Amino acid sequence: MDEMDDNLTESAPAAGARATVTPAAGGAEVVARDVDLFYGDHQALFDVSLDMPANKVTALIGPSGCGKSTFLRCINRMNDRIAGCRHTGSITLDGQDVDTQIDEYLLRTRVGMVFQRPNPFPLSIFDNVAYGPRRHGKPSREALRQTVQRCLERVGLWDEVKDDLKKSGLGLSGGQQQRLCIARTLAVDPQVLLMDEPTSALDPISTSLVEDLMSDLASDHTVIVVTHNMQQATRVSDYTAFFYMGKLVETAPTTELFSRPKEKQTEDYLTGRFS
Amino acid sequence: MSSASNVTSESPGTPTAVGQAVEPAAGASGSGPKPGRGSSDAGLRAQGVAPKRRVEVRGKVLTGACVAVVAALVVALIVMICGQGVQTFTKDGVPFSKFLFGTAWNPTRTDADGVPYVGALPMIAGSFSVTLLSCLFALPFALGSSIFVVEVAPRFGTRIFRPVTEVLVGIPSVVFGMIGLYVIVPLIRSIVGGTGYGIMSASIVLAVMILPTVTSLSIDAIASVPESYREGSLGLGCTRWQTIVHVVLPSALPGILTAIVLGMTRAFGEALAVQMVIGSGGASVMPTSLFKAATTLTSVITMNIGNQAQGTLYYDALWSLAMVLLVMSLLFILIVRLIGRKGSVKND
Numbered sequence: 001m002d003e004m005d006d007n008l009t010e011s012a013p014a015a016g017a018r019a020t021v022t023p024a025a026g027g028a029e030v031v032a033r034d035v036d037l038f039y040g041d042h043q044a045l046f047d048v049s050l051d052m053p054a055n056k057v058t059a060l061i062g063p064s065g066c067g068k069s070t071f072l073r074c075i076n077r078m079n080d081r082i083a084g085c086r087h088t089g090s091i092t093l094d095g096q097d098v099d100t101q102i103d104e105y106l107l108r109t110r111v112g113m114v115f116q117r118p119n120p121f122p123l124s125i126f127d128n129v130a131y132g133p134r135r136h137g138k139p140s141r142e143a144l145r146q147t148v149q150r151c152l153e154r155v156g157l158w159d160e161v162k163d164d165l166k167k168s169g170l171g172l173s174g175g176q177q178q179r180l181c182i183a184r185t186l187a188v189d190p191q192v193l194l195m196d197e198p199t200s201a202l203d204p205i206s207t208s209l210v211e212d213l214m215s216d217l218a219s220d221h222t223v224i225v226v227t228h229n230m231q232q233a234t235r236v237s238d239y240t241a242f243f244y245m246g247k248l249v250e251t252a253p254t255t256e257l258f259s260r261p262k263e264k265q266t267e268d269y270l271t272g273r274f275s
Numbered sequence: 276m277s278s279a280s281n282v283t284s285e286s287p288g289t290p291t292a293v294g295q296a297v298e299p300a301a302g303a304s305g306s307g308p309k310p311g312r313g314s315s316d317a318g319l320r321a322q323g324v325a326p327k328r329r330v331e332v333r334g335k336v337l338t339g340a341c342v343a344v345v346a347a348l349v350v351a352l353i354v355m356i357c358g359q360g361v362q363t364f365t366k367d368g369v370p371f372s373k374f375l376f377g378t379a380w381n382p383t384r385t386d387a388d389g390v391p392y393v394g395a396l397p398m399i400a401g402s403f404s405v406t407l408l409s410c411l412f413a414l415p416f417a418l419g420s421s422i423f424v425v426e427v428a429p430r431f432g433t434r435i436f437r438p439v440t441e442v443l444v445g446i447p448s449v450v451f452g453m454i455g456l457y458v459i460v461p462l463i464r465s466i467v468g469g470t471g472y473g474i475m476s477a478s479i480v481l482a483v484m485i486l487p488t489v490t491s492l493s494i495d496a497i498a499s500v501p502e503s504y505r506e507g508s509l510g511l512g513c514t515r516w517q518t519i520v521h522v523v524l525p526s527a528l529p530g531i532l533t534a535i536v537l538g539m540t541r542a543f544g545e546a547l548a549v550q551m552v553i554g555s556g557g558a559s560v561m562p563t564s565l566f567k568a569a570t571t572l573t574s575v576i577t578m579n580i581g582n583q584a585q586g587t588l589y590y591d592a593l594w595s596l597a598m599v600l601l602v603m604s605l606l607f608i609l610i611v612r613l614i615g616r617k618g619s620v621k622n623d
Contacts, residue, residue: 076510078506078509078510081509105512105513105514106512107512108509108510108511108512109511109512112510112511113506113510115503115506115507115510117503119501119503119504119506119507120507121504121507121508121522121526122504122525122526123525131508131511131521132511132512132513135511135512135513135517135521136512181507184507184511185510185511188511188512
């Protein structure tokens, strides 16, 4: 308990300051070891161990219901909200256990999340991006303005919306909304970005913009993306992990996994023999 | 009125009559019976199955007739109340401003200019005071409990809290009035002295009465905030209460405002429970204290309408009070509509 409190009191102001003033720090390494996850009595993940290296894009692929999203949501503890959901084993962020050594709220500022459907708040574009920094500290107006501009520029949205910052974020197109959500996440300056099928609700042009962004963001974030789209995995990721029926079947550098899969199941999936 | 009577005479008609009445129209619209269709119709009828098209027509006519009756009823009510209500100003020649802003109520007497004392301002003030105060009392509890049952304990909310509030909705207002009479009035009396009757007691009773309505609608409003907003906020490292204050409540605001206005509508129109605890203050006394007997539009109407002969000025003046009530409720509904429209635009 003491340890957690210390973490909270020491790091929370630092996180707030970092979020509003200095540019992004580097990504962090995420390591999962022997993760078994249960929803009540139902086991959804079986002994998953996976290294997700810092400043790389790791893609999690596999058929629907294979546990890849569930696994992703363990990393920022979004599964804590689900009653009866628990897991054993450990997930660490730069060596710190996310469940025991990092405060839940601090963890989520370090591990940001982008969701399947764009979910901007019913607020103005500016307020959407400023939302995180405002909740985590009392940034000055000027610092806030700089943060908003920096994050919108980072996602390539600044030129499109700089004159409409007061307009509702819900008025943007789907692709713009998703980039706004990424900017909103970047505003609290996370080390890791979790993306849960971030392009599945977008048109092809918006998809390609977001894909470019993923590779680009890896320069100073660790990006972990769940995707249904195998072409997307080959386009954006450095490493790919293939999940099937709650088990991690195979993980390898993306080019290797797609050209020379070691496991029969992986090969069957990649060649479309089942889906 | 003539159109309504037409429809009502049609609706109980026999199936054949309805069928005949509509057949030409169907033919004109281009979907008329094809050759040979008649014989299959006859075949179906022989089996005791009505032709589908005829069932369609019958359903349309029956439901349409219901719509016509309800619409006619609403229009007739408004026309009648306003028609009676304006008599004070047209037939009896009372200036509208004297009615709305006058503070003396004694319709059997006239002042120096020969204008009867029909000032309704004390009652209007009384009605608005109890309405606003009761909402003020009810709102924190309604909002607090609806946040709790949606965000903190949803299972408790659906299994226990919702059913309990629904029981409260079903309690007749006279029961609330009695409870007010035996609990609230003595309580106020022992705290501030006086009789205990007055706007404060009425507001408290009304607050309890509208609490379930406002709570239930607030629960709906908060529960309908998309889960993705909550996840977005939590995913940024915000706590549950930060999420509630900065995302959930602002998104639910149109729905919560609707809940408040519907609560106000109910409080504004409530007569019985109010009359039992507000005391019988003079109708021409402007309310100056929350703890003195006062009157509202509804209490004056219920107390006096039975004693006045039709066609007298007093009778007309009471209808004018009813008209004010009607106009106010229409305004409340209009506000609800406007809020709803704005909310739907916002959440699109």
